[in-house]
Amino acid sequence: MQFIVASPIAITQYVFANAGLLSRALWTTTQSAALGFLWGNLTALFLAALVILQPRVERAVTILALVVFCLPLVATGPILRVIYGPGEGPQITLAALAVYYTSFLALRVGLRAVPQSWTDLMRSYGRGSWDTLVTVRMRASLPYGFAALQIAAPAAFLGAMVGEFTGAERGLGVLTLRSMRALDTDGTWTIALLATAVSMTVYFAIGALATRVLKDRPPLLLATPSQSQSQPIWQMGLSAMGLAVLVLVTWHGMMELFELNRFFAKRPADIWSFLVTGPNAESMRQTLWAALRETLTLTLPGYLAGLGLGAGLAMTVVMFPKLSALILPVAIALRSVPIITTAPLLILALGRGAVGTITIVAVMIFFPTLVACAEGLRQTPGAVSDLFRSYGAGRLRKLALAQIPAMLPAFFASARMAIPAGLLAVTTTEWLATGRGIGNLMALTASTSNYNMLWSATAALAVFALIMYLAAEAIERRVLQRYASEQTRP
């Protein structure tokens, strides 16, 4: 047991014995996280403002943003390391990448959260979208902005630490790796607790600031039902092809624009040649597919378990208000824990096998799903609850017929957001600890400078994440049309 759990005394002793080292590492990681937090949120604000000002580009911007968000951080890290060279650049960029998409979604909801009469008011004075954005939408989006910043704080810390896992010289991530390799349980625990403490402090500080400014707590539900419309299959195919071309052109264009060396900055044509037309293409494809399959067999059970347990516990606690008062504040607080930083602890406890990895994926998904679903269950209109009470309906009947349909949009929003989160968890765990799957393949290819395979693995994982995301969106659309059509309107 002493190899799994560190006692509070041991942790305190470790902190005192390594105070200088820990404080320098914490300062380095916090700096990277803070800069990534800033850049990620500024990018999110820019993208959200862009889709509000130019609604025609919304689908393309959203898909491009999603594709970039689906790039596995553990693979992006080594590539960025080569591009940036030594320094904090990769950590800052990974922190920004971990932050910008959720902030973009939240700000997009916030900038839209204005009554039509406010936009009509602006138009009646001949004011355009820019003035409406500056005068009305920006201020109206503040609650969502604060909520986005709250979620972004642990995400930025997580991104910075993943960046440090993949080849930095300093920081808490580097110390984590050292402690893990030395089987230093006290060190691993101390660093995980330190990362958690900093993230939670920032999370609660932003919450307190929000409560002071807004006179209310920031909203807990950030992602809204998907706004994409049902289309005929041929139209969906055409739009998917258009988006694929856009992604490939952007990929190639960025590489050329920054004149990145083709040795490490592979273009789409290089990957095509490596996987399709090259001399060893078939064997490369087999290697990639075997690793991907291994990863997916661990991701899917963890993903489904995290979603199911999160939604299930939300339903249970909502049926018993006393339980809800006890559990939900803890769940909201635990949502702020950068789970990946605790992955080494879970691996210590559960081992390097499938159970450990599946558990990490499930835990990563569990808390955000629980909070979102509990909040979704509370969205049941008061009049509907009164109606059930007036018929003397029991808790289960009310749950099944009124509360679950009200929860569905929040559940599906969680299911979509959980896909990149789950893949991040599984690849990081494979990279750090288990030596299996596509995370391990990426670690190996990064260390042997096999950039063709590294880019192929990155692209394969991003494509898989995108397919899963779009599939979840399609299921969401069908289910919500049937059970919660009034909640799917833009």
Add this chain to the structure above:
Amino acid sequence: MTGQDIRCEGLAKTFDGSGPSVPALSPLAVTFHAGQTTALVGPSGCGKSTLLRLVAGLEVPTEGSVQIGEETPAQLAKRGALAMAFQDAALLPWRSVRGNVALGRRLARQKTDPALVDDLISRVGLSGFEDRRPAELSGGMRQRAAIARCLASQPELLLLDEPFGAVDAMTRNALNRDLPPLWRDRGTTALLVTHSAREAVAIADRILVLSPRPAKIMADLTVRPNLTAGQVEAALLKAA
């Protein structure tokens, strides 16, 4: 300051959504006279608000045009000569009453005028509430603040889309009594959408009774000297 006549020529609007097209307004020709307050009354969903939004330039007509003097609604709005009050007051919750009223001048690209803003707040009966936020006001008080915001830019054309629809009858009577002189005394042209025959008679110089959707003008009534709410209600019943 007297505005210009508003001429609607062959004005029609059809809404195309995911379902079948919904014609909201039959092609209609009507002139709203400068300096007058005209009320549009008719059954729910008949297209009154659509007509008002077309005059405001908030909707694009399917057919026909709206001309205000030699200008389009967009041109009038651009030079800050148009103001509109909505059903829900549309006050920005983070601004005080004074901030919301002053916003009317800012949006109309006019210089700030604190004296005028305070005078308007006083004239709509909100003295002492200048620094309160909308959440601290009653529904009637919010509508008073919304009307003050409209008047702050001293518009040539005032559009009122059921601004008192959500307040109780007593407050509504008080608003109908207190507020119209504020724009009538300046000779502002006003268009009012309302469900209430009594309100139309209390506020307007002229009442147009519209048919159920798509709206057509079924009666054109002059209020003074002796039109009664009963006569307007009779015209409404006939139009339905």
